[in-house]
Amino acid sequence: MKPIRIFVAVTLFCLLVLPMTGCSQAPQETQKAEAADTKVSQLETILQRGVIKVGFDTFKPWAMKDKNGDYIGFEIEVAKRLAEDMGVKAEFVPTKWSGIIPALLTGKFDIIIGGMSITPQRNLKVNFSVPYEFSGMSLTASRKLAGDRTRIADFNTPDTTIAVRLGTTAAEAAKNFLPKAKILFFDEESQTIQELLNERVHALVASNPLPFNLAKEYPDQLYLPVKEDLTQEPISFAVRKGDPDFLNWLNNWVRFTSSKGWLQNRYEYWFYTNEWEDQIQ
Amino acid sequence: MNRSTNTKRIPITWLDAAILAALAGVIGYVAFKALTGLNYHWNWEIIPQFLLRFDEPAQSWKPGLLTLGLLTTIRLSLWAGILALLLGTVMGLFRVSPSLFKRQVASAYVGLIRNTPPLVLIFVFYFFIGDQIMTLLRVEDAIYGLSDTALEALSWLFGPMNRFPRFLSALITLALFEAAYIAEIVRAGIESVDKGQWEAAASMGMTRFQTMVHIVLPQAMQRMLPALAGQFISTIKDSAIVSVISIEELTFQAQQLMTTTYRSFEIWTTVLGMYFVLTFLCSLAVRKLELTMRRD
Numbered sequence: 001m002k003p004i005r006i007f008v009a010v011t012l013f014c015l016l017v018l019p020m021t022g023c024s025q026a027p028q029e030t031q032k033a034e035a036a037d038t039k040v041s042q043l044e045t046i047l048q049r050g051v052i053k054v055g056f057d058t059f060k061p062w063a064m065k066d067k068n069g070d071y072i073g074f075e076i077e078v079a080k081r082l083a084e085d086m087g088v089k090a091e092f093v094p095t096k097w098s099g100i101i102p103a104l105l106t107g108k109f110d111i112i113i114g115g116m117s118i119t120p121q122r123n124l125k126v127n128f129s130v131p132y133e134f135s136g137m138s139l140t141a142s143r144k145l146a147g148d149r150t151r152i153a154d155f156n157t158p159d160t161t162i163a164v165r166l167g168t169t170a171a172e173a174a175k176n177f178l179p180k181a182k183i184l185f186f187d188e189e190s191q192t193i194q195e196l197l198n199e200r201v202h203a204l205v206a207s208n209p210l211p212f213n214l215a216k217e218y219p220d221q222l223y224l225p226v227k228e229d230l231t232q233e234p235i236s237f238a239v240r241k242g243d244p245d246f247l248n249w250l251n252n253w254v255r256f257t258s259s260k261g262w263l264q265n266r267y268e269y270w271f272y273t274n275e276w277e278d279q280i281q
Numbered sequence: 282m283n284r285s286t287n288t289k290r291i292p293i294t295w296l297d298a299a300i301l302a303a304l305a306g307v308i309g310y311v312a313f314k315a316l317t318g319l320n321y322h323w324n325w326e327i328i329p330q331f332l333l334r335f336d337e338p339a340q341s342w343k344p345g346l347l348t349l350g351l352l353t354t355i356r357l358s359l360w361a362g363i364l365a366l367l368l369g370t371v372m373g374l375f376r377v378s379p380s381l382f383k384r385q386v387a388s389a390y391v392g393l394i395r396n397t398p399p400l401v402l403i404f405v406f407y408f409f410i411g412d413q414i415m416t417l418l419r420v421e422d423a424i425y426g427l428s429d430t431a432l433e434a435l436s437w438l439f440g441p442m443n444r445f446p447r448f449l450s451a452l453i454t455l456a457l458f459e460a461a462y463i464a465e466i467v468r469a470g471i472e473s474v475d476k477g478q479w480e481a482a483a484s485m486g487m488t489r490f491q492t493m494v495h496i497v498l499p500q501a502m503q504r505m506l507p508a509l510a511g512q513f514i515s516t517i518k519d520s521a522i523v524s525v526i527s528i529e530e531l532t533f534q535a536q537q538l539m540t541t542t543y544r545s546f547e548i549w550t551t552v553l554g555m556y557f558v559l560t561f562l563c564s565l566a567v568r569k570l571e572l573t574m575r576r577d
Contacts, residue, residue, distance in 0.1 A: 049425065
């Protein structure tokens with residue numbers, strides 16, 4: 001390639017791509033053009049559209065696909081109820097957890113209802129409503145590799161390997177509570193479980209009730225070294241920044257629904273019973 | 282490829298038999314280890330319902346989750362394949378154009394795409410560029426404005442319409458990616474046509490365009506077809522990559538199922554089989570095509 005050709009190619013590339021990346025900083029939405037002038041709340045946009053788009057990822061039992069291909073789970077019920085109280089339809093947009101915040105920021109959906117815990121780092125990018133549930137992290141370990149360990153401190157050693165799902169607060173918790181351990185990150189929860197069952201890691205850290213259920217399902221191989229939860233994390237709705245009206249509505253929706261006891265009732269159903277298990281497989 | 286067909290049938294020697302037996306032994310051993318050595322409760326009974334399920338309320342058989350994913354994969358590959366063929370042909374013609382500018386454009390495009398990983402391209406396109414294009418095209422508004430019957434008809438072609446903007450992003454990315462390879466196939470095909478053909482056409486007073494359409498392309502097409510068909514098979518395989526932007530194709534559906542059922546091995550094995558059947562059928566069709574071409 002002659003230098004001149006390279007130069008032309010590079011110039012062309014710059015002309016094509018840079019304007020696009022340059023002006024895509026603002027979240028895109030078809031109505032965004034007007035929104036920029038008049039500061040229309042996303043709430044108005046949703047009401048006009050008649051559809052609220054909800055971003056989430058599959059986490060058992062927050063959100064799952066049942067046999068018919070419909071979504072079920074705690075978060076799904078919450079989203080449906082929220083849409084109903086708003087007088088619109090809920091449309092579910094399944095999104096990989098590791099890229100869920102960029103997807104919200106670029107306007108792929110209006111809100112994240114997916115068991116997202118509040119963290120200061122996330123809060124720099126998105127706004128959180130008041131928490132509508134609290135979820136704990138815990139740890140389940142392999143009997144063969146870690147059979148004699150009964151305290152969190154026992155897992156905080158350089159020769160310990162821990163499996164977590166990428167981008168979750170379980171990953172954060174593992175880093176904070178077990179800074180000396182070696183942590184392996186996986187994209188899907190099924191992979192972390194497989195690593196644990198194949199005895200390639202000593203333990204996995206995940207949101208309840210997964211560790212508890214795993215220990216119940218594989219009693220000969222796994223056990224719960226610590227009875228109490230590592231953390232108790234506030235779970236909230238996440239929306240884009242700069243929209244006080246939408247946030248205000250969500251906050252008050254949480255307060256209102258909690259006061260009726262509905263949220264607690266649904267949480268009990270999805271997290272402490274397995275009546276819904278036959279809808280999945 | 283086209284060895285002479287009159288070779289004698291070579292009898293299988295003892296060495297061949299020994300090698301085959303050794304191979305079978307190794308494969309068998311690995312499979313046995315995989316089945317027994319893993320700490321895994323195998324449970325194949327859950328798989329059939331994800332391929333085909335009986336819908337109680339409707340009293341009829343419906344495609345299962347994995348089958349729906351396979352349909353999306355087929356739709357995606359088909360549309361991306363068609364789009365890539367159009368774009369790739371144009372770019373391929375640009376590559377051999379007498380105009381320097383056109384050659385530059387095509388080389389820049391082909392060079393850029395072929396030297397970047399598809400995964401990264403898909404992310405860049407989905408997060409930065411896809412939005413711009415969707416907004417310009419007003420895709421969302423168009424969809425919300427459609428009647429139910431129109432949506433029904435379109436969902437046959439493109440899958441669930443509420444996911445169409447995403448589907449389109451994935452489709453365009455995949456097409457852009459595959460078109461770069463198709464452009465090279467087209468260029469090679471055109472360049473493989475003998476110089477004498479051009480000269481002969483020129484001596485008859487044909488313009489460059491006429492020569493291309495009537496003389497060169499028909500001959501080049503014949504040589505390109507098998508390679509193009511092979512590229513289409515690649516498109517099917519590459520479509521698995523778009524699972525990262527949550528397009529509900531086969532790979533994505535499989536990952537979702539694994540998260541809810543924790544049955545990774547059964548599901549991955551099934552998905553492997555499904556992809557293989559799909560691409561193998563295409564390969565057979567390509568082989569048939571090649572034979573037909575050779576006979577002509």
